[in-house]
Amino acid sequence: MKINLYVLYGGKSVEHEVSLRTALTVLRAVDRRKFDVYPIYITQDGLWCGTGVQELPPGSMEELVLVPEENTVPHSIGAALLKLFLVEGKKVALPLLHGSNGEDGTVQGFMELLNIAYVGNGVLSSALTLDKAVTKQLIEQAGIRQTEHVSFRIHEWREKNGLLLEEMMSRIGFPCYVKPASLGSSIGISRCEDLARLLAGIETAFRYDDKLVVEKEVAGREIQVAVMGNERPLASFPGEFIHRSRFFDFESKYEDKELVMSVPAELPPGVSDRIRRNAVDAYQALCCSGLARVDFFLDGEGELYLNEINALPGFTATSMYPVMWERTNGTTYAELIEKLIDYAFTRHADKQGIQYTR
Template sequence: MKTKLYVLYGGKSVEHEVSLKTAVTVLRSIDESRFEAYPVYITPDGLWCTPGQLADKEATIERLIAQPAFCDPARSMGEILAGIMALPGPKVVLPLLHGSNGEDGTVQGLLELLNIPYVGNGVLSSALTLDKAMSKEILARTGIRQTEYRVCRFEEWRSDKAAILHEAENFIGYPCYVKPASLGSSIGISRCTNRGELLAGIVEAFSYDKKLVIEREVDGREIQVAVLGNERPLASLPGEFIHDRIFFDYESKYMDKRLTMSIPAKLADGLTSRIRELAILAYQAHGCEGLARVDFFLDGEGELFLNEINALPGFTNFSMYPVMWERTDGTSYSELIEKLIGLAVARHEAKQTIRYTR
């Protein structure tokens, strides 16, 4: 019997479009002799629906966008859960939901309640890695070096803007970055070189989140590592994008056709193994399972700073995460999906041994 693979994509998130691109690539790469794919589209308003089963060659962004039968999130979700996701037989969920309402532990909590195996990080690790402020607290306790930063909540900003600006300018300094705490794909992030840009950046970040992070710029290279596994994770060879932009923003990541990857990244002797060790340490400190991409800054003096952990990294054919694994050990895109599904099933089976009664 084929395993039913429920692919969740879209979502109530500013990263909705990124999720659609990921879903297309995944659906086109699934081994149809082993898996029966059921696409589940979540609209920007949070409504659940499905375009029906599609052959891999039929998966396009246009075909994946479906129209919900109900205008109420609870009813639309209930229809999917009681319908296709209640079908008998082995099943796994592949949540390809980037950013809020998907990568932050919310959908993972639902799947835990449904007792269905799912690919990727669990509730706690998803929430921790998406929240940059909380992640930095974890990293600080682990002793992994980070750039100087400050966390600011909206109520603090509203009550004393002068104090926040003073602390940012005197403790962080320019250039600095202002980031929404819980968002990815560089959305809502501003590079600031003066007070005017800092003010604008804070306003921009608060339009996406009620908590933000202000951090000092590290002048250097950004090195990425793919991590895969549950209790005994493995780290890929490090990689980096070669580009000439000061700030690697959303347009740079997804629309710049001139980007090239350097995998493995050209690093000094001993630095490759050190980066891989730190990536696994950070992964385990956050309780990650399944997959994550760990990003570092490497300054001109050879000093490493951990930037962030991405629990659901970009996952198209041209994304860094799958390409790093292909160049590390030859794992193809389809093989990587199957490894992730295997990790999801193994974690789920292990949880079934836990007692919930006295």
């Protein structure tokens, strides 16, 4: 009997378009001999839309943009629950929602309340990994090296920007990066080489979040590792994007036609193993399960610095995560999706044994 697979994509997030790109690739790869696929599109206003089983893979991204029948979020969610989630049989959700209102534990909590298995990280690890400032605190406690950084909220900036600037000048200096604490895909991030650019970067970052992180630039290479699993996670061979830009921004990631993947990345002896060990350590320190991509900086002296953990890495045609697994152990795109679904069912089954009464 086929498994009912609910693919959630879109979302109330500035990464809405990235989610659509991921969903298009995933929906084209799912084996419909094994799964009845139910696409659920969430608009940028938060409305849920579903039209039932998708018999054939979508031909374009435009086909994924569904028109909601309900005009309020509660009514749209209620309609989706009644029409889609009440279908008989084994169920699993595949959230492909990048950024806020999807990658931050909110949808994961909803799936927990519905008692439906779902792919990827749980409520806690989703919330922790999306918040770069909290991630850095836990990584520091785990003893994993990372770049020098400062984090503050918008009310702190308004009340004591002079003191915060002094701290940034003494601890960070230039060049540096300003990032919204809870966003991905390089949206809202600025590379700053002087005070004027720093002030402008802070203003930009606060458009997307009420908390930000300012990081010292590490001159070197950015190396990525795919991690997969629950209690005993596995790390792929490290990979690297070869690109022309100094700052790997949104346009570089998704629009650069000359972007090249190097997998496995060419690294000095022993460095690959060290990166893979650190990636698993970071994954476990953040209580991750299912999947994550762990990014590092490698400087010219061979020092390794953890950059960030992405608990829902992209699955587009130019995404590193699936390519790293294919070149590590031959896992195809469709096989990778099924492995992640298996991890979801295993974690869900384990949780059913938890007792909620005395």
